[in-house]
Amino acid sequence: MVADIPLFKGLAKEQLDEVVNSIADQTFDRGQTVLSEGEAAEGFFVLVQGKVKIFKLSTEGKEQILHFVGPGESFGEVPMFSGGRFPANAETIEKSRIFFFPRAAFLDLIGADPTLAMNMLAELSKRLRQMTRLVEELSLKEVPSRLAAYILYLSSENESDDVGLDITKGQLASLLGTIPETLSRILGKMSAQEVISVQGRKLKILDRTILEDLAAGGKFVI
Amino acid sequence: MVADIPLFKGLAKEQLDEVVNSIADQTFDRGQTVLSEGEAAEGFFVLVQGKVKIFKLSTEGKEQILHFVGPGESFGEVPMFSGGRFPANAETIEKSRIFFFPRAAFLDLIGADPTLAMNMLAELSKRLRQMTRLVEELSLKEVPSRLAAYILYLSSENESDDVGLDITKGQLASLLGTIPETLSRILGKMSAQEVISVQGRKLKILDRTILEDLAAGGKFVI
DNA sequence: CGGGTACTTGACAATGGTCAAGTGTGGTGG
DNA sequence: CCACCACACTTGACCATTGTCAAGTACCCG
DSSP states (O other), X not given: OGGGSGGGTTOOHHHHHHHHHHOEEXXXXXXXXXXXXXXXXXXXXXXXXXXXXXXXXXXXXXXXXEEEEOTXXXXXXXXXXXXXXXXXXXXXXXXXXXXXXXXXHHHHXXXXXXXXXXXXXXXXXXXXXXXXXHHHHHHHSOHHHHHHHHHHHHHHHHXXXXXXXXXOHHHHHHHXXXXXXXXXXXXXXXXXXXXXXXXXXXXXXXXXXXHHHHHTTOOOOO | OGGGSGGGTTOOHHHHHHHHHHOEEEEEOXXXXXXXXXXXXXXXXXXXXXXXXXXXEOTTSOEEEEEEEOTTOXXXXXXXXXXXXXXXXXXXXXXXXXXXXXXHHHHHHHHHOHHHHHHHHHHHHHHHHHHHHHHHHHHHXXXXXXXXXXXXXXXXXXXXXXXXXXXXXXXXXXXXXXXXXXXXXXXXXXXXXXXXXXXXXXXXXXXXXXXXXXXXXXXXXX
């Protein structure tokens, strides 16, 4: 099972054994806090099953989701290499099984095997790319653009014009850097213009051209 | 000189030699493009002297600065480990001397020496932390908050209430995710309320308490 | 001294957030 | 099995923040 985690791909058997011996297996119910911003990090986490959101909170309680973590993905690695404290919060949004990997054992391993270091570099680079895109969208695009980009992303994932949201609309709003009211209004307008159709959490793309134009920053009036 | 670059700190002499043999020394005038978003990466860069901005552009030409690069810092490493293409643009804002490090030689070295891998992990982690803070500010705070946080950061850097901007106000606006007009107005209001004084690019903190409250998301009316 | 760039200021428009009051809807306990 | 409750979502009226457009001033560099 540990061998299926991308981060540990390519590791020699004896090192996989060491990984297995180091980790602690934990189970969380939906809605539980896994780690909190500012907390000293004793290690990092790998999600085996379930779903986790990584997010920031404003002083007034508004939430910005940075990204979601799915099975096989790790989170909370940043303080292993700099700072020592978590830069954001992590909370389960489904019942989840999580492996905890203590700091010292991991740093030993990463010093010993360049494969693990390269895997980690690949993971952090991917994350940096995601964050760059998020900054771009928040700063340079309006909410309809961000929503259009997200719908197109979902559509490309399952290669279909029918896309199902696997998160609540409230969470989608938080991921897009807005609030449920605004998202609801924009979905309503897109629906009225027959760009998409909306049935609960089921969306259908009706006019891909307009979505693509919007995602690129187009000023189509919705 | 190469030994002074944080990324290469702790490397054995023979490996430093290899670094020196691999790099290409380049000089750029102010305002020149070093790399462009989407371009295939043949290697990455280390700034020796001068200053570089890393930024994204919207389709309408608005710019969001992600961060600045100072002497001794590297940039353009992300595609070494994932994707193969640069996620953003880099342009000199001063005459700069830049080392270019080709991909293959670097990957060889990083596989051979865990020190280099750890240095790179530290660098990417630091960057990820920066980006997380940028997302937080863009999404959860208003422009006066971001400006206050930036002024306090500058003040903590040189441990003084007198801070000098080392960039133009236009660039500061782009870094804060706004436009020069808005920045100008907010500086004007802060000045009128005697929170700071503004003389060209020289700022002086007059009321630190209010700045700190603003930076934390406070709703002080300016 | 001249020209371009950086910066400022004003009037206006629009995006999106706030507050308030609904309308479903699914899951749980009686 | 159904009623009810909590929660997700929607809709409306309003307003704050910030961006746009336009014009003008200051300032630095050659």
